[in-house]
Amino acid sequence: MRKAIKYILFLIFIFVISSGCNENSHQTNVEKDHYNINNIKPVFDLGNYTVKYKKNKIIFSKEHGNISSPVQYNNLKNEFNFNSIYRFKDSLQNAYFFRFGWVSFKENQSVLSNIEWIGKAPQEFEDFKKINFKIVDIDFIQFGTTSLCTIGDSQTWWSNAQNLRKYINDTNENLIFVGSNTDIFGYGHEGEGGNNSSELLNRIDNIPSADFYTLLLGTNDWKNNIETTFINITKITEHLTLLNPKAKILYLTPIPTTNKKRDLFNIDLSKKLIEKFKENKQIIVLDLRKKILDNENWEKDYLSHDGLHQNKDGVEFTAKSIGNKIIELNRN
Template identity: 55%
Template sequence: MAKSLIFIISMLIFNIGFAQNSTKKNETKDYFNTRNIKTIHKLGSYQIKINKSKIYFNKIHGNISSPLKYSNLYTEFDFNNTYEIKDSLSNTYYFKFGWVSFKENETMFSNINWIDDNRPKEIDGFSDFEFSVVNIDYIQFGNISLCTIGDSQTWWSNAQNLRKFINQSYPNLIFIGSNTDVFGYGHEGEGGNSTYQLIKRINRIPKADYYTLLIGTNDWKNDIETTFINIVEVTESLTKINSNAKILYLTPIPTENEERDSFNTNLKDKLVFNFKENKNVVVIDLGNEMRKNDNWKSDYLSYDGLHQSIQGVQLMGKLIAMNLKTISNNVYD
């Protein structure tokens, strides 16, 4: 009897400990706090149909939003906003979108992330939905802040996954920035940005422990010396924001455009030589790592020959995470 009682007590203690560890594990996974949702602005009723990660708007609504929309206004559709849609039966869903296009008088949102994977059924015909902009806090666990800076190669299309992939390899991070991707992570990427455009918005970039910098390919029709000077100026501005910050400079990814690719290669050579003695800058030769694969065009680039495929983003994420682990362990050990 005594042995049985001891066994039962031991099992109870084990199960309690296991439950506590399981809860703790769940509590350290980044998530949208859907238990606390605040409506910011009601956008009104729209007729839409839904197909997986796309939302199509009826032609009666016209051109709802143009690409490169980072106006940070709650009264219109914006990449940074989070949205609530509600059907006629009051079924409610929440999403963020990563791109918008307008073709044949029809607006389409794509790169949709349905929050908590709670998505409506696919709809062939158009149905009325009420749209609202809402605030849902994205809770991140970690103690090292990272800001990813750059152009579309850091946030558009497949690159929406960049921060998610980095976090999978190194979950001790908090991503910050004035923009947010579809997964809720902050960043400082804007499509089409040249080095000059990045300099113009440098004052809004927040203080972080680490920065990644991938910029310059959109300058390929400009003077390479000016582009070089601009990137150096960006790194100097970031060290003024945080003198202890480490900047992970990512060399430009290869492209199928030979003239552009030549510009990127020459730019890389100048910057690598310049940053050799800079203690604040760590060079990650992303372009060279991609070229190690003889099939880099088909494996690492998307259909346009410029932006990354999902495998290209995964490689980029792993390289960033690996270098961050090495650097941060040396700093915090």
């Protein structure tokens, strides 16, 4: 009987120790990227606006006209733009915080959409209410030792591509994302919608030093001279190698599109750049186009309805390709 009791006590002891070890091992992985919501700093009071909130859209009354900044990608702290955090405070003094990923202005009405709430979200309301908006600063804390800057056009930033860095981080948690712009999740980046290679060259001094860069660019040049585009992208990579001589640049071949003329331009551009980069040890070609086309149902599985931008599955596929490639490069 005593032996049985001792044996049971021994099993309980082992279970407690094992549970403790599992709990501790779990705790070593709980450091996820997050906002420090205990330290919210007011920056600028934008004032009161009459709005309604439904389907994750903030709809402004027509009396306000166009509320957004004429330059959406900026760090001005006194207007609605993509890079700030906003406090949303109702008449009951309930405060909520958000970023937005898109703004439209139609029939004299502004709408903020692709909203990501920091913490809790308000209940939807379909009747217009007076809401106070204030720009605030909330530190976004990232855990990792390797910095990554994602550079490009709307395919690295707009719509579903807001998820790009979040999905990359799901694959490789050791990354810190940097850039002069900020996505809805708080990650820095260098994507701007509609950019061609010349426009990116014009803002190249905004790009910070990083351990890794991804460059997904060129599809918006399809109506321009291919040789000029080739020279522009070459200049961009040369600038990045000077910015950090130890950095690795992942050149992503443009994703396939349903626009045949655009697609042919992308194919020819990729061929020229792959040939150019093959002797450069700092530049690694990640043939995203080929990886996508390996799926015979690529258009349905990876593209959105416009035939150009990726859907969420397509963005996740791209993100995993990038995250795994960086893991592979760091091992070598």
